[in-house]
Amino acid sequence: MNSFPRKLFLKYLCITSRFEKGNLLRLALSLLTLNKSGCTHKRKEERTFFTFPFDVCFVCTNFAENKDLMKIVKPLNCLFAKIFSPVKGNALFFVMMYVLSCLCAWITLPPFKGATVYENLYTEQFVDLYMICLLLMLVPQKARRWVRLFLYIILYSVALADTYCFVKFSSTLNPSMLMLVGETNSREALDFISSLLSADFLFSNVGWIILLAVFNIFLAYLPHIKRLHLPQFSIEKYYPLAGLFTLFMIVWGAVASAHNKAATWKLMSGRSIGEVEHTLTEKDHAVLYTPFSRLVFSIYANKLAAKQVDKLVAASDKVKVDSCSFRSPNIVLIIGESYGKHHSQQYGYFMPTTPRQVKREHRGFLVPYSDVVAPWNLTSYVFKNVFSMHVVGQQGDWCDYPLFPELFRKAGYKVQFLTNQFLIEANAAVYDFSGGFFLNNPTLNKAQFDLRNEKLHVFDEDLLADYDRFVKEGKIDTKGPNLTIFHLIGQHVNYRTRCPKKQYKFSADNYTEKRPELSEKQRTILSYYDNAVRYNDSIVDQICKRFENKDAIVIYMPDHGEECYEESRGFICRNHSAAIDWPLAHYEFEIPFWIYCSPKYAHRHPEIFREVVQARRRRFMTDALPHMLLYLAGIQAKDYHPEYNILSDHYDEMRPRILKATTDYDKLREAYYKEKKNKK
Template sequence: MSWKEIIKNCLSLASAPIRRNANFFVSMYILGMVSSLITIPKNGTLYENMFLELFLDLYIVSAILAVFPKKVRRGLRAILYIILYVTAAADTYCFVNFGSTLNPSMLMLVGETNSSEASSFLSALISVEVLFSSVGWILLLALLQILIVIFRKRLIKIYVFLVTVLELASLKKRLMAIPRMTAAMPATFGILCLAILITSICTSWHNKEAYHKLMSGRTIGEVEHTLTEKDHAVLYLPIYRLQFSIYANQLAAHQITQLIHAAHEVKVDSCSFRSPNIVLIIGESYGRHHSQQYGYFMKTTPNQSALEKSKKLTKFTDVVTCWNLTSFVFKHMLSTYVVGDKGEWCDYPLFPEVFRKAGYNVTFITNEFLPQAKEAVYDFSGGFFLNNPELSKLQFDHRNTQLHALDDGLLKDYDDSLKQYKTDHNLTIFHLMGQHVNYKLRYRQNQAKFWASSYEDKRPELTDAQRKVLSHYDNATLYNDSIVAEIVKRFQKEDAVIIYVPDHGEECYEENRGFICRNHSANIDWKLAHYEFEIPFWIYCSKKYIQKHRAIYRQIRAAKDKRMMTDALPHLLLYLAGIETPTYKEENNILSPKYNEMRPRILKNSADYDKLRDEYLKTQAKQEEKKQDKKKDKKQGKKQTKKGARK
């Protein structure tokens, strides 16, 4: 065999996967393009490497199919057709009806759907409205595919008939030349396939690595954290989104099993109901550096500052969160696990379960974690253990059922429906949307007090656009202050203690850092810890509570400057409730004389906050010493100059 024949055979082999599965390759390529184009979100863009990566994916599938005998190959292709078309149709349907493509939350909701709801869904799927929506394009492609398969032999006969009966010789010759051209094509086609294949491998390799990393996460939290990375995987096809959703739900299901087991193991020895009414307010994306209470130059917390002056509200000065991602914070804040304990957070009971078992009436009012189809993986990761039907019943007696554009909707939920379920002993949890991005949507525009012009003197280094964003954030903080004050009003005449804690901090053009929201880098330096992990934290005691619980009030006042990390919050709550349980650890309760204040405060399981702060303070002290030395040197130099002049 000559070298030309060897090259020809190699090139023919390169194109063989596509030639042996031509109909499959072309139709699935068209399906991939169409499904990607019709599910581009508003203001979104098409995945830039879609065409090449789609070629690579289909080439690999076709190469695998080409290995099998012809009859087996047909059966496998039929199965793939069904899976890919159904997945694309479901993905597009979700996008049309819920504004989001397939995601873990949708799959979780499907798992909780009963037969009646499923039949309603199917009837809606085949409705006229759906057929004439973007879903219709997928169904049309599927119909064409079916027609081609059914009438394949007839189409070939028509082609032969046309070649035979055409009278025009020139046209006949051209048509008859097609088979000869086809015979010569494998080598030429092979060169083209090989070139595109090599290019697609080079351009798609990073995304394939990122996808492997995403699908290798051991926990749903790890997967979520991977998605915060800048170059995370792009799930550009419906089948990838489905696979990821299944994987995420499997990870969540594993942790749910652990949580349910831990819940059934909860033991309560006794409960004194030390605090009849405990209210926990969980804020969102609130760095203490934008709080008037903590020295911010804008009056963003007038109500909380007034309560602090009355001494009913005690501000804690050294509190950090263990994560700067809401879902991670919720897991650590609700679980009685603290960083450093053996096992995982899901191996320990959630504190609402302990409260319920002790006899408290537990109400959860959230403006973020309700089961809904259009839910990002971050919300899924933070909410799956709250929204699982069995776990929800184990934790809460009552919940709200609707999300609101603004947090005052939660007040209405409480006043109109949830307040009526109050008993003698209540734990009420408010979870606010707070200052979550987009900031300008987190407050009523007619209540705005800050404008871009308000920062011209205080932040002259910022652009006008940046000052505008900053004004939105501070207005959202001011609005949050009004919501918190309204919650306090609802309990101020009762025997109640109220705790306010946001999930994590937030950056909004701090110093010269030049960005908003959060930096999810695995490398935590001092500035990242300072702005994104330091949070406001306070405890409010009503007048009646102070009168009846003088000792606790004094403990709160005495503890205000102690170090704390919010993963230990459940142990403070258990103490305030007077719940005696093996779950409670006195060394984690900031009000206890046995509190371990020197427990390492580890951020994101990697950086020690206090070591970062100590190193920063040492550096600052050294720099200050150098400045003082320079000033002394200058003074001495001036004195010597004067002496020399006198001489």
């Protein structure tokens, strides 16, 4: 040491923080834990902390008392200790619930490539738990332990249920699961509990939650074991530093999670289940990253759905049919999925995607309509508008009016509904829940349908097999009167899975000349979509075949359009922007629509066939479809309005076609073509 000047050595110590009894952390701790009496060693070097001078002891690295510095540091010590006190007062609860939240995120991660946990999981969860602990500090200490116990039971139970659902149904808690729970009887509940205690589940990811709960209980009772002498640690002096870290995490977490908190508030403020669903289509929608938040959302969604169900049940009770002539013995409605009109050969697309429909059109019995739009580009909204007798522009909401299958059943028709989307399933997404809750509610289901399928299929051809089986078993009398509704999976994303590989017709190479601006990957996706369109062509043709020798009329409409690299727009699926411009309306709301009359039907009902042909160029929006269906059945009721029936002489063709309840499609189209003409 004599070889170094004392001052130079002290500077070296300050730079490297390699003091005899500590390091940089020790230095930071010493800043926060000044010894009031200072130290008695004489070898000191004067340093500065910001603008406050103090003396650093060469021997013990403590600090001599500096009154100016103490005036600031002492209050900071108290402040940081206070900030840390909610965590300190609920230490075990805070740590275990933090671990539980992270564990749930890890073990319910979807088994997909690139799947990651919520990016702000660790910081946002820290803030959430801190706020809970802060509220717990307001509870008297004797009562606090019971409140914590209650929270333990709730949070572990919800985490257990969430993980069980993921293991059993490949989905965490959602509104559909909660709806199923509401319909569960005592026997099914006992089966659930017994399955939860089975070895298969105990050794699955569910076991991690149980193991953590057991470890939590062990830690809680550890200090109460009399024979166990635990070492005592004095950590009070670290509280200010812990408080500083806590403050840092709170600020960081609050800033990072502010957007998600605002989005969650918006999600939980929706006035209807449809509004909630639409909120979830937004790009930066809320992330419900904990089992408890998913449970709360599921309860809220079911509560919103229940309100509309109550209105629908009330409207159903008032359904009255004055008379029915059974004008059409067999009415078939095919509802497709995500079908862009501009990918239909029938409407001028450059690929042969609809050869069978074109062939039927050439025979003269299939009549395509040229100017039809959907009211929404979201399936659930379309279903609500199409099934309700309400049309856009009328007073009230869709749920204030009866559903058209109810009128058919009331009139004496047998109604069959075969769907490849809207069955009650535990892993159904919010979109399927929103679109199907009014179809799956036991009361409304009974009021609307005589027969339904019980299983979803990968391909729509199996839905036809269900129909054939029902006919073979005598559950469907093909002589009628029947209303048969087929709801297809159609061209729903993922496009590649919507057509059997053996039926692939197109590949990326087929688009090299027509779409050279697209990449190889984009052309491949485009080929998947067009293959799905062509497969859909085979399905609707098979449905027509089943009725072509009967007195039957078949109506086809998809729920909405779809984009698949249209022009230079560069994306697939749909854009759920609130603002609708012309390209959006053109590609996502315009849909193919046709009516097929069997030869027998055209012969027996020439006046209807003539009306079908004459109406093919009329403007139409599918929210008015039920009025045409009632006319085809010959149903007379107060809910039927001829001005909404496209086949009627009293049809109001100039009725505004309002998209998403905001934008007039015809005004948008008129403005676009006017601007285009002016540019020329």
